[in-house]
Amino acid sequence: MAENMHTYAFFLGCIAPNRYPGCEASAIATSRKVGIELVPLKGGSCCPAPGAFGSIDLNVWYAMAARNVVLAEEMKTDIALICNGCYKSIYEVNKKLKENDELRDGVNEVLAEIDMEFKGSIDVWHLAELYYDPKICGVKKIADSVTRPLTGTKVAVHYGCHLMKPKKERHFGETDNPMWIEELVAALGAEPVQYRNKMQCCGAGGGVRGYDIVHSLDITNEKMINLQEVGADALTEVCPFCQLQYDRGQVEIKDKFGIDYGLPVLHFNEMLGLAQGMSPDELALDLHAVSCEPFLEKIL
Amino acid sequence: MATVKNYGDPQLEEKLKDQYFYNSDANPNFTKEVEKIGDTLAHMCFQCGTCTGSCPSAPRSSYRIRRFMRRAVMGLEMEALTDPDLWLCTTCYSCTDRCPRDLAPTDVIMAMRNLAFKLDIVPKNFLKTVQMIYTSGHGVPNNDANRAARTKLGLTADPPTTHMYPEFIEGIQKIMHHYDLKENADRILSEEGQ
């Protein structure tokens, strides 16, 4: 087993380590069981937030994301990460700088000031796509790693935006009704459920959550209505920022709109952790604003 | 009619309500700048509205991505940059994936926001993120409750990022200084009394 491990530099970002450490812990623990070793990317920073930084000055966004990529280049290791926002910054900047010499030269001019150089020698992956990729892991291996199937639960999937969109800058194909994360969910023994307008944004991105929280929550609320209609026991996603928006957002929706959904929201890594036998404590599920108990009761 | 804007500036509201475009408002360089920064040929837009039809922000505001595309084509710089709706795009890229002209309206918005920032037009939450990252390397930094939780999980109290290795923060600060980003953020926030 150990000699067949695929090793990646684990880019953490902000929200996973600093708000939902269970996402980080479960990523490390669950990936190891399917032949993926995540090693720390020392000195990584905010990706930086594509909405906030990209909106202010794309050049700074390129340079700061490139710095994170170079840290992994120095380790001679591809990056794996667990957040769609980070994916937008790290994956997209890596790709753009590899393809665009003018852009790369500009970024390298700045990086030279801190004795770094972007070489374009590594690739960037979302852990979820590595889980799905049969060359690395694949759905079967995920299913085989399950010791406590999530049988009897209905789980809805939120794909988020920046993993698969814009499609011409990605490699996932059609973005209107993808099903690959549902395949992963089914591998855990849960029943994936479809809901209206699945690919709609959570409402948090682009700095809107900070700029106009009511507007942002109103988008989230529309998603919650659609999720409630199909009777999902939980929502899973692959982005801690979306998770924050759905999880803390439900508290804010209750506060501002007076609607209480109480829908547990778990990162796919957390859900995989549960299915592999990790306890709620080992996933710090108590840090979730919306109690995961109703979901846990069905599987524990 | 589209939802009324309540952004507090009567003159601007009047301007934004006007459906007409005026040549005197146009700056042809604006189109070119937006196309360069956004890396998309905005002038190819034929205003079909597929973008607005795909937009999650449109149903709950007066934000119309198609109008911003129009402003990009027509060079209506100030009309675009001063419109508070500019900041309601969640950057979900649904419009970009559906545009039949193969354009990236989302990146047009990003380019306009970049140009707005050059005129000191920027919501303060964006600048606070800048300050946060300048100080800690993180837009959402660690806190004591989270440190305790991390320890319980068997993780290090601080993640192995700039939090555990603060010596890396200097590099980040140098990058931000290179673009005067921190200086501008501080200045704009202090002028607004923040």
Add this chain to the structure above:
Amino acid sequence: MADVAVIGAGVAGIQAALDIADHGIHVHLIEKSPSIGGHMAQLDKTFPTNDCSICILGPKMVSVARHPNVTIHTCTELESVRGEVGHFTIRIRRYPRYIDEKLCTSCGDCIAICPVEVYNSFDAGIGVRKAIYKPHLQSVPDIPVLDAGHCIECGLCYDVCGPDAILKVEEETQADIEVASIVVATGYGLFDPVKKAALGYHAIPDVITSLEFERMINAGGPTRGEVKRLSNGMRPESIVFVQCVGSRDITVDRPYCSGVCCMAAIKNAILIKEKYPDTGITICYIDIRAYGKGYEEYYERAKEMGIRFLRGIPGGVIMDDGGMTMQVEDTETADLETLRPDLVVLSVGMEPAPGTADLAERLGIPLEENGFIQPADQKLGPVLTIRPGIYVAGTATAPHDIPDCVTLGQAAAMQAYSDVVRRA
């Protein structure tokens, strides 16, 4: 006098064949499918006069079939071409029909007894046919065809056929024909809206294409002319047409305007209004292209009838419990609307017919950038190709409406005729 070959028996090919034959020249009309008629035979009415399409095409189909100077080769494709203008030898490949055309009396007993039902491509997939079938009521030749791919060899049709016209075994055949000139009128294909996944075609039953709608509202079609929702068989109270699906769209390599969809949608909207005046109809468009004689007036008439023209394309179609919603901006007012139609008709664009590239290669003529056949000169030689003696008519070169197809068929006929005369 030498013969002429016309490849493709839609309205352009039929017209070309008739005109050449009327000049005393023998024509081989070669058609891939079991009946001549092409797309026009599938349409319900024609704009801007609302003439019944098959009622004006049918007589032409019959004329060409009865013409002493025309030999119709159905189930037949062009295999190769040798020689030069005045002296071409074409090889044709005939696929088995499994019916002895001389013995068959067209009684239809075989069709009635056949137990197999499959989707009928003539009805654009919304109706069914048997495994032995006539594509439609006015098929020419009026002879069934046995679909070996779906036949279960039950033997019922062999037994029921009085003259024993059904062949258990029939092989593909080839033949060589000498012709002085060739008219290519192979028509168009339809854009497959599955490529625009947001519109929900195939995922949502009440999202249909414009051709499916033509079959549905046609009295000879699978619903006997009743407009229905495929989901529940109910009559739709509100219908939305979405224009430019697969036209003017760079992302699917269809940058050109298909030319006919605006008028076709207006026509269909008018037909619905005439049949069911209470139906709410919205046409979501980018630009209305009503450029021909009487077209603008037709558009105005549609507006007067209460058909709504909304300038804006919806982002997609979302399925709801028992219905659909579409988010669309009225781009003339910046108002955002949510449409809740019972039926969505996608006005799908025209694209090069399947196999056009292969055919062009066999003929030694080039394609233009979108995959249509390249005429020698778009303005001054629209029916000429770079190869003397080979002409092109109808939608094989670009989207055209019916009058233009007829005109082009006639123009190509004149050219093909001249080659015969020159040789003689």
